[in-house]
Amino acid sequence: MDDYIVEMLNITKRFPGILANDDISIRLRKGEILALLGENGAGKSTLMSILFGLYKADSGTIRLRGKEAHVSNPNVANELGIGMVHQHFKLVHNFTVTENIILGLEPIKGLVVDLKSAARRIEELSETYGLNVDPYARIEDITVGMQQRVEILKMLYRNAEVLIFDEPTGVLTPQEIDDLMAIMRNLIAEGKSILLITHKLKEIKAIADRCTVIRRGKVIGTVEVADTDEARMAEMMVGRAVSFTVDKAPREPGAVVLEIDRLNVLSSRKTQAVKDLSLELRCGEILGIAGVDGNGQTELVEALTGLRKVQSGAIRLKGVDVTRATVRSRIRSGMAHIPEDRQSRGLVLDYSMEDNLVLEVYGLPPYSRAGFLDRKAIREHAGKLMEDFDVRAGEGSFAVARSLSGGNQQKAIVGREIDHDPDVLVAVQPTRGLDVGSIEYIHKRLVEQRDRGKAVLLVSLELDEIMDLSDRIAVISHGSIVGTVDPKSVTEAEIGLMMTGVGPSGVKKGVEK
Amino acid sequence: MWDIVSGIFPYAIAYTIPLLAAALGGFFSERGGVVNIGLEGLMVIGNFVCAVAIAKFQPSLGQGAIWLGLAMAMAAGLIFSLLHAFASISLCANQVISGTAINMVASALTVFLARTMTGSGNVRITLGFIPFDVPVLSAIPIVGPLLFTKTYATTWLLLAILALSWFVVYRTRFGLRLRACGEHPQTADAAGINVYRMRYAGVMISGALAGLSGGAILVTFSGEFNGTVAGLGFLALAALIFGNWKPLGILGATFFFGFAATLANVSQVVPAVSKIPGLVLKAFPYVVTILALVLFSKTTQAPKADGEIYDASKR
């Protein structure tokens, strides 16, 4: 019937304890963009990893251009014309662009790797597809957007016909997302076919031809994007009607609880990550920090919580200067932190859940007395928290943190931090990796904190989340606050522009309180 | 003063060379991402096998037995290193513990075997490399007496290996892939490279070079196997860190340690030095190593995935 370039038929894949793919069948037409839509953990990445040869399916067949194919490893996938841009880039940080692209397929002149001819070919490809990449730059020196284009070049260098994109827009500004869409249209025009894994409905509407929805490892259905609206796709993805807005009554913010005064912070690579940044956070408000990843948010949060030294400037918590205070004293003074990286910061993965849930308070009564831990109190506390926040673990509070799914780990961390009832809650990407139901629940609790007169500093890369939850939005770019806006009146395009450094009045990099 | 320095230099160089060999071994292994704490043990193995080989083949081969001994030392080091490779790469064991186990097995096993062979646990040889002056070059003023007198064949062999190592790691396909495995094995894996195989290669090369190092110690300045190499394997690791995982840096670092250690040993011969208390001289190389580590560990540029277990099943 149709000209299918890729068919994955009746794919089943099991991991210990999870049925990731349950008899899934998808078909990609030549020259189309097929979106794979599903919540976090639905099984889309697993499916594509099978197509790319990183995993082997337990059962099912793959057909390329009508012929059955066995994709046993990424090399075979490349030979068959399949390429993948991963969500977490597979790049060697201190190699050049050229070295990264040719790795595994290096051209040689005698005994030596022929970098020059490779660089030339890369330059040609870059021009043909409008990718604008410098072959001799080192990966650690270029922007995230350009790194992604290197990943695309990797595929083109290997003459890929089928290109898989795994959640490509998480790390891009709105402008860069538009650029990427243009690049994708170029690729289609040159005869390629694209599989797009995503959970972002807006992007599917913008670029995809068809969309296959996957929920809990099963295919729910395939729709023509032009004929289907976002609400319908969301319903297919989650299984019930989804409300997109958060219930939020307007509230008058109270006294200033956190003051950041002309803060300067260096990054680990000795660059100026935070530059003369000033900000105020009041009781009873959620202040959202919007910005592209890598513009100083990480260093700002680390400075606020005490994990990084401040170069100059001041941080005042409830009027008290805490600029050089220890992490512990900030915690005791009423600051809590939901960290960006749950596995390396938020949890001791090899500790049990009950030990993790007292991570900041183990030394205080009732969890310990005279230097000894009170096991009963710790256990009871864990039981309560895990129930409150719907943290699912096979062995309850005895479960080792490592064995929990990412979503459950995140829920535990959020629960623990909210349970401290902090005056200032610094929440970084609090709903990353969570399913829609959990996201709704966490958002509700954050709003609850605000309604009770506490303050929340929300740092997120998901603009939707920032727009939904925040009372005010401060946009950060190149380490400074470009401007502070009201989510009810600002447009996404305006915020996008501010993310690149242009202030609300059209002046670049203004600083506002 | 000049006489003292020019007298010490050849000895310092002789002491440096085995260190350089072992450190280069560590270089290959760690560039691939595997920490090899077992260098010390592999050197002992090389030392032992070389001694036994020379003792056995001296009657038939004469001077050639030395080269045979060195070759067999390299082979023995390579084979023994497979134990470490298998444990830490295929079985995903902790690399530090696996390396320590190698050290212990090597020293116990070699003394055990030596005792069954000679009854005393030591193996003495009467053959070794004779230091020679390089024709023409040793006559150059200043540089000549320092670098080209009383040199050993192994010195030139190792310098050639150093140059070869730089070439292989930074210019060839193998080197590019090896470095990728040490920096970001997930990337190498996705590029279709067999990370396990590359890491095995790195460890095996380190085994061969460490074996060569042990043999070199024997045929240049020690003359007998006695069950230990006095911590030189760990000095080599420190040199690797000190040299920032780059061949030229390693050369500088090993020479620095070689010089420091030689200073301690020549105290009897050089009156000026013999006034310093014996304890200070003997402890000097070790203390200097610690100081070097203090200065250089903060700005470390170790291969990013060095020491991390790579488990392909957890992709």
Place this chain on the structure above:
Amino acid sequence: MKGLKNLFTALAAVILGLLAGAVLMWAIGANPIEGFSFLFRGGLMNVERIGNTLATATTLTLTGLAMAFAFRTGLFSIGASGQMLIGGLVATAIGLSLHLPKWEMLTLILLAAMLAGAIWGFIPGYLKARFNVHEVVSTIMLNWVAYWVVYYTIPAHFKANLETESARIPDYASLKVSWLTQFFHGSFINLGVFVAIACAVLTAIVLNKSVLGYELKAVGYSKTAAEFAGINVAKNMALSLGISGALAGLAGATFYVGYAVNMQIGVMPTQGMDAIAVALLGANSPLGVVLAAIFFGILHSGKGFMNAMTGIPPEIGDTIIAIIIYFAATSVLFTRLFDGLRARIRRRQ
């Protein structure tokens, strides 16, 4: 369940090590059954030998605890040998310089040895915390420094007639007591055995039930999470190696003024390296360490007897121990086997 899995792994490693030893014995033309029989009888055959086994196990328990403690907190300290030497040196020095009633002498000696060992352990801990110096290399360097300190200090200040050893430790300074020695028919056993048991118990309490233990283990498992929680990582690393050093310093006291009658120079104590085996085999748990130390005590005590009766070189004891570590290090193979067996048993039920 975790305890059972550790025991299974340890036993598997031991059995494989003993098998390898048997192969070696056979390879040099000896009879393995005879060899092992004399090896184990040498350690357990009579009361005196049991006493010797326990005396050897004493020092191994303390160094093993030192290693286990360091490993639990994520630090690969290999410095037990040097810490033993320093602890032993201080103990010997006090024993030969002061004359007080026995109980006061022993208390002073033990405390001093602990303190000396703690300092020798604190140094690499501090260097790691402050300068990120890898503790494997720094502890080994300090081992050799300690070796040379002993080498020059004993002949300079504490010798009697021989250049290579200290004077004999007087009875009032030795950990040996007459009732214990008589009970074990004249073996090397000494009060150290009680010190070792007490330390094992204390270590277990600290690691499992105390706030300090919680912090140390957190730092060991995840430096970054510990930082996040407000734990002072640098302080805990230094403290951990300090405690580890104190335990090893105690080991030095039990060996040089307990087991032995004086301190010899020019010998790097093997209990330092064996400690790694003991800790590994004991899965870093205090009880496991005690059991592993006793097992190795048997091997060490028995190898001399085996050598006398069969001619098999005593180094086979060290070889077997080293091979056991290798198998313990690759224990993931056994844990997978264990999990596989457990799954199969469950399927049958």
